[in-house]
Amino acid sequence: MSEKTSGAVSKLQLSTPEISPKTVSKLITLKVKRYDPDAGRYKLSIYRISVTRFDTVLDALLKVVRDQDHTLSVRYSCRMGICGSCAMMINGVPRLACMTNAISLGDVIEIEPLKNFPPVKDLFVDMDQMFRKHRSVKPWLIRRDEEEQFTAKKEYLQKPEEVDAYRLFSTCIKCGACMAACPTVASNPDFLGPMVLAQAYRWSADSRDEGAHIRFDIVDNPNGVFGCHFAGACSAVCPKNSDPALAIQLLRKSILRGKR
Template identity: 55%
Template sequence: MEGKVVFTVFRHDPSAGERPRFVRYEVPYRSGMTVLDGLLYIKERIDHTLAIRYSCRMGICGSCGMKVNGLPRLACFTQVSELGRSIKVEPLPNHPLVRDLVTDFTAFFSKHRAVKPWLIRKDAEEQENPTRQYLQSDQELERYIQFSYCISCGLCYSACPVVTALPEFPGPQALAWLYRFYADSRDQGGRERLRLVDDATGIWRCHFAGSCSQVCPKGVDPALAIQLLRRAVLRG
């Protein structure tokens, strides 16, 4: 694949009162080029006003999530060669827009904090002055290790049709984190954790559309975590 790639990029600055629009940019293709590389080329050489958010450029920080050719993806993790010569880039749905491709994660992270994403322990004294390690078997580790790979990039949240319809829904990311700690043998949160989401806007709102698991770049499978949370509630 050689020649030029056409990027059609969403542009909008709500604070400037302008109308949302799509702008076409032609970017020379090079082997191994990612969508983020293309956007950075645009920002450096064509249009300095383009707003994007990124950091690590290697699929770890989760900063560069955006909708690429109709699906939420990490721009740094998506090769141009797998998309073809025409690439449409939009901000992540379900997150309020800040500007261009940058979205606001405030609500997303407040939902994340609401599920208490830390180990709950009853032994306060041991926490302050630890005397031993918390050992786990391989089997105990496998119950939650998959869900601990989450980088909080927000792709699952933007793909979830339930979040679109019901903004109060915690979303796949927060619920996967909740299950990650619920299933951890070191955690003593137990039923207290389940009560956080066992209500009308919690786990029962998930309709198992599976889009969260499809778009997750880390293989976390939040849909599985949510079904397992339901099983835990139903089986008492």
């Protein structure tokens, strides 16, 4: 398995072949690149496992943990594409293991931890830096009236078109797939990254928010919105089709227009 991530992830890589209705179960090979914290290096574990046509990659990994190797560490929670916990590299592409059909990927599936994150153990990665960056852009509603900020006196109703301004970007589940696919994150650890910048726009585009100018000041620099080279890999791999690349361009446009 390659140590490097391609600059952009093509749509072809993300296509899923049709599964024959006649396929009941199949024996596949999982090649799992695991990080060993004691040795400070990666090692490759190979497993042969039987999967059904309905099994996901996460199902296959959990079968391995249950039946073959209790030491394999896998992070997961909801199993339904909501929590974002099980994001990992699957055949070189950042995906949610719980939403990726196993049989459709062929006889051999290569699995490794998310790129661009410090490894912790096996398929676990450390996401602390991503969430620190996320918090830095103040991903919440900001009101000029401090009392109103914490003790609202009324509901802030929105028209459908006001919700539409940010609805697409509010579906982000913070799984880190876009960060793993981003070539700028790979080359510049100080770059805020697509998830963070997209959320900066999501909250700034909210009609109830009065803190866009604060976020603009935070992201208006080479490590912020102007560090994006617009490879589009982030949107290509987003499991929720949240389109962070579009959000970044809208954020850049807002800053350049001086919309405060």
